[in-house]
Amino acid sequence: MSHASAHVHAIEPAESPLTPESWGKLGMWIFLAGDAMSFGGLLAGYGALRAGATDWPNPLAVLGINLTAFMTFLLICSSVTMVKALSAIRHGNQQGLRNFLLLTILGGVTFLGLQAYEWTHLITEQQVTFTSNPYGNYLFGTTFFAITGFHGAHVTGGVIYLSLVLLNGMRGRYSAENYSTVENAGLYWHFVDLVWILVFTFVYLIK
Amino acid sequence: MSAMHKEPNYMMVFAALFVLTVLEIGAVYLPIGRVGVGIVLILLALSKASLVAMYFMHLKFEKRTLGIIALTPLILCTLLIIALLPDLTGTPRDSARLRAEQAQQAEAPAAVEAQ
Numbered sequence: 001m002s003h004a005s006a007h008v009h010a011i012e013p014a015e016s017p018l019t020p021e022s023w024g025k026l027g028m029w030i031f032l033a034g035d036a037m038s039f040g041g042l043l044a045g046y047g048a049l050r051a052g053a054t055d056w057p058n059p060l061a062v063l064g065i066n067l068t069a070f071m072t073f074l075l076i077c078s079s080v081t082m083v084k085a086l087s088a089i090r091h092g093n094q095q096g097l098r099n100f101l102l103l104t105i106l107g108g109v110t111f112l113g114l115q116a117y118e119w120t121h122l123i124t125e126q127q128v129t130f131t132s133n134p135y136g137n138y139l140f141g142t143t144f145f146a147i148t149g150f151h152g153a154h155v156t157g158g159v160i161y162l163s164l165v166l167l168n169g170m171r172g173r174y175s176a177e178n179y180s181t182v183e184n185a186g187l188y189w190h191f192v193d194l195v196w197i198l199v200f201t202f203v204y205l206i207k
Numbered sequence: 208m209s210a211m212h213k214e215p216n217y218m219m220v221f222a223a224l225f226v227l228t229v230l231e232i233g234a235v236y237l238p239i240g241r242v243g244v245g246i247v248l249i250l251l252a253l254s255k256a257s258l259v260a261m262y263f264m265h266l267k268f269e270k271r272t273l274g275i276i277a278l279t280p281l282i283l284c285t286l287l288i289i290a291l292l293p294d295l296t297g298t299p300r301d302s303a304r305l306r307a308e309q310a311q312q313a314e315a316p317a318a319v320e321a322q
Contacts, residue, residue: 206248
């Protein structure tokens with residue numbers, strides 16, 4: 001930006017040399033760091049319980065990966081549509097913002113639907129519940145439902161969050177100069193995607 | 208706006224994430240042992256996670272403050288894992304043994320009464 005040097009001397013109230021240009025973004029990052037610790041605690045606890053157990057079932061055999069691999073793909077796609085939504089409003093493209101936000105929300109809703117299907121199938125067909133399962137250590141079900149449930153709650157929260165942003169977007173609240181709300185919602189959404197990448201590896205793939 | 212950086216090629220990042228996901232699923236069947244597969248899977252997952260953080264969350268283009276905030280949970284989680292290590296070397300637990308112990312405890316009072 002050619003006028004960037006002028007900004008260095010005229011610091012806006014919401015801007016200081018030590019902080020990012022948006023306080024909201026700083027707040028979101030601090031929240032995400034804390035939230036990362038929640039997931040970190042759950043995954044570390046899962047690792048400790050699993051490493052201490054001698055009869056842990058093979059997740060690949062019990063859970064299967066075709067559906068979950070598709071769910072992973074879906075979340076990655078919804079991350080791409082989210083960056084496209086932000087990119088659109090940065091260029092002042094209102095219609096692009098709405099379309100890509102809607103696609104992102106649809107991705108999240110589909111993910112939740114597939115997770116509901118997966119859970120139902122596990123509970124009713126395979127008798128894997130929070131407290132017991134026929135495949136081995138009972139903590140397998142406990143940790144599975146706790147971790148994927150906590151993540152699913154985050155996706156639900158993200159869908160609500162993005163729907164509110166979309167509503168505001170339809171009212172024309174955002175523009176090429178004012179897009180930080182979209183950006184912060186995007187940060188949250190990408191974080192949920194990032195966590196799923198780790199959950200997919202630790203809970204579903206590692207034997 | 209300092210954030211008005213040149214946009215990364217998001218479709219390239221998407222392609223990389225897609226390829227890494229396919230590699231992950233393939234890696235599950237590699238004949239390099241359980242631990243070897245585990246290490247490969249964790250490395251693949253970490254590279255996917257950093258792609259998301261660096262490009263989708265723009266960490267690569269942000270000021271250092273945000274990078275330090277993002278690094279904090281990584282350091283704390285490492286400490287958490289170290290703190291949990293003593294738990295991993297203890298007596299192995301399995302549900303069959305747990306059930307046997309519970310059954311034993313349930314029988315114990317009955318045995319006392321019988322005497």
